[in-house]
Amino acid sequence: MKKQYIIKIKIALSVILLILYTVFVFLIEDIFLPSLGLKMPVYLLIPMTISVAMNLETIPALFYGIFTGIMFDIISTSPDGIYALIFALSSFICSELTKNIFRNSRNVAFFFSVIFTFIICLISFITNFISGDSSSAHIILKGFYLPALIVTTLVSPIFYPVSAKIIGIKK
Amino acid sequence: MPAEKHTEYYSVILMKKKFYGKKYKVLLIITLFLLLGIFTASVTENSVSPLSTAVSFILSPIQKAATGIADKLADTKMYFTSASKYKEQIDALTNELNDYKSRLVEFEKNKKKMEAYKEFLEIKEQNPDYTFVSATVISRNSDDIYGTFTIDMGRGDGVSVSDPVIYGETLVGIVSEVFENSATVYTLFNPNVNVSVYEVLTRFDCILESDNLLTMQGYLKLTGLSGSSSIEEGGIIATSGVGGKYPPDLIIGTVSEIIEDEASNTVYALITPEINSDELRDVFVLTGFNK
Numbered sequence: 001m002k003k004q005y006i007i008k009i010k011i012a013l014s015v016i017l018l019i020l021y022t023v024f025v026f027l028i029e030d031i032f033l034p035s036l037g038l039k040m041p042v043y044l045l046i047p048m049t050i051s052v053a054m055n056l057e058t059i060p061a062l063f064y065g066i067f068t069g070i071m072f073d074i075i076s077t078s079p080d081g082i083y084a085l086i087f088a089l090s091s092f093i094c095s096e097l098t099k100n101i102f103r104n105s106r107n108v109a110f111f112f113s114v115i116f117t118f119i120i121c122l123i124s125f126i127t128n129f130i131s132g133d134s135s136s137a138h139i140i141l142k143g144f145y146l147p148a149l150i151v152t153t154l155v156s157p158i159f160y161p162v163s164a165k166i167i168g169i170k171k
Numbered sequence: 172m173p174a175e176k177h178t179e180y181y182s183v184i185l186m187k188k189k190f191y192g193k194k195y196k197v198l199l200i201i202t203l204f205l206l207l208g209i210f211t212a213s214v215t216e217n218s219v220s221p222l223s224t225a226v227s228f229i230l231s232p233i234q235k236a237a238t239g240i241a242d243k244l245a246d247t248k249m250y251f252t253s254a255s256k257y258k259e260q261i262d263a264l265t266n267e268l269n270d271y272k273s274r275l276v277e278f279e280k281n282k283k284k285m286e287a288y289k290e291f292l293e294i295k296e297q298n299p300d301y302t303f304v305s306a307t308v309i310s311r312n313s314d315d316i317y318g319t320f321t322i323d324m325g326r327g328d329g330v331s332v333s334d335p336v337i338y339g340e341t342l343v344g345i346v347s348e349v350f351e352n353s354a355t356v357y358t359l360f361n362p363n364v365n366v367s368v369y370e371v372l373t374r375f376d377c378i379l380e381s382d383n384l385l386t387m388q389g390y391l392k393l394t395g396l397s398g399s400s401s402i403e404e405g406g407i408i409a410t411s412g413v414g415g416k417y418p419p420d421l422i423i424g425t426v427s428e429i430i431e432d433e434a435s436n437t438v439y440a441l442i443t444p445e446i447n448s449d450e451l452r453d454v455f456v457l458t459g460f461n462k
Contacts, residue, residue, distance in 0.1 A: 023230070023233060026230070027233065027234070027237040029313070030234065030237075030310045030313075031234060031237040031238055031241050031310055032237070032241050032244075033313065034310070034311040034313045035238075035241040035242070035244070035311075037449075038313065040313065041313040041314050042313070058194045059194055059197055062194075062197065062198060062201060066201065066205070066222075067226075070222050070223055070226045071226065071230070073220075073223050074223055074226065074227050074230065074321075074350075075310065075312055075313075075314060075321075076312065076314040076315075077312060077314060077315045077317070077319050077347070077355070077357075077361075078314070079209060079212065079213060080208075080209070080212035080213075080219045080220050080223050080348065081205060081208040081209035081211075081212050081220045081222070081223065082209060084205050084208065084220075084222065084223075085202065085205040085206065085209065088201060088202070088205060089198075089202070092198055096194075124314060124315075128314075128315050136382070136383035136384040137383075139383065139384050139387065140316065140383050140387075143387060144316055144387075
């Protein structure tokens with residue numbers, strides 16, 4: 001009985017810690033990095049979501065994806081709700097693939113992060129620029145989204161060990 | 172039944188079981204629910220889904236607090252830069268210099284704020300029927316190249332979609348999304364913001380457009396010019412008020428260069444905006460203007 005009680009407290013603490021960690025990463029992406037004068041997005045929420053989802057069961061990963069996706073929706077100009085859907089599906093897929101096909105490792109997390117960052121850059125590009133001036137599409141891709149993809153890829157390995165530690169899995 | 176067929180049969184059953192399993196049903200329900208959210212957001216007046224509104228309600232005070240911390244950190248960074256610069260010269264004077272510098276920064280900030288309030292007061296005196304809400308920029312959207320930002324005033328403060336956002340006598344942009352206690356503002360660089368303008372000296376009517384390439388260089392594009400138009404470099408561009416979406420005579424920026432594009436046989440001007448939205452901290456929202 002006492003053991004069960006301790007387990008419940010541990011789970012509750014992990015959830016609180018996970019929420020705080022998510023909000024912290026959100027604030028770095030939304031407030032602190034732009035305040036440094038960065039003229040491009042650094043999608044920290046993507047590798048973080050992927051790393052967390054890989055270490056969660058499929059359904060919790062799905063709900064976690066919705067939560068981070070809504071955060072992403074708030075700070076993006078794309079149609080509201082689109083990232084909640086994409087993040088939810090990404091988290092579900094990552095969690096499911098980690099359980100059944102891939103190993104749960106830092107390299108796989110990196111691989112997933114690069115793929116989903118690419119997908120989200122593509123969606124952001126399509127939703128922001130497809131209706132606008134398409135003649136400068138290559139300049140936007142080269143000058144805005146490519147650096148964003150590179151920087152996000154470079155910082156993504158940080159998130160896997162941190163996320164695993166927060167969820168309580170020893171890596 | 173042969174052994175191979177038997178195995179195949181069971182693997183199909185397992186696959187089917189897996190696909191129709193509980194978690195896939197949850198995924199399907201959630202996907203439909205989120206698609207409904209996207210649809211709701213696209214048809215509602217505020218362009219936001221109820222889920223985003225709820226999360227934003229919790230996050231916007233945190234964003235505001237974090238912005239305050241980021242500003243303080245930025246100031247600290249300035250102290251460090253100055254200290255290292257002057258340390259080589261006279262160590263004793265460094266602190267004093269930093270003190271003066273920080274006072275000067277504070278003074279400049281207050282001066283700018285005062286100027287904005289003074290201009291705002293003039294507008295208010297000229298148009299007593301205008302209603303304003305003073306707002307602070309709480310975050311900047313790094314997801315696009317247009318300088319979109321979020322302010323700490325929302326539906327609860329009377330802000331609604333399409334409200335013009337100004338700073339002093341200058342038009343900054345337009346409210347695009349409204350949450351309960353925050354709102355997203357599109358700047359003039361956004362292609363969704365269309366403003367009819369005129370050149371103050373010649374009274375020549377033109378159209379303000381956004382061009383992605385020019386946006387990355389910090390310029391707006393002024394079209395509708397003819398070769399014979401007498402607009403010159405240095406000319407001031409202001410809103411004409413045509414269409415009733417924006418109040419007239421709000422400053423947009425100055426003409427930096429006039430370009431004759433021989434390939435397309437058109438003339439356009441590059442406009443340097445009066446306000447750099449990256450440096451904005453306080454703005455005014457003209458509530459009720461479009462009602």
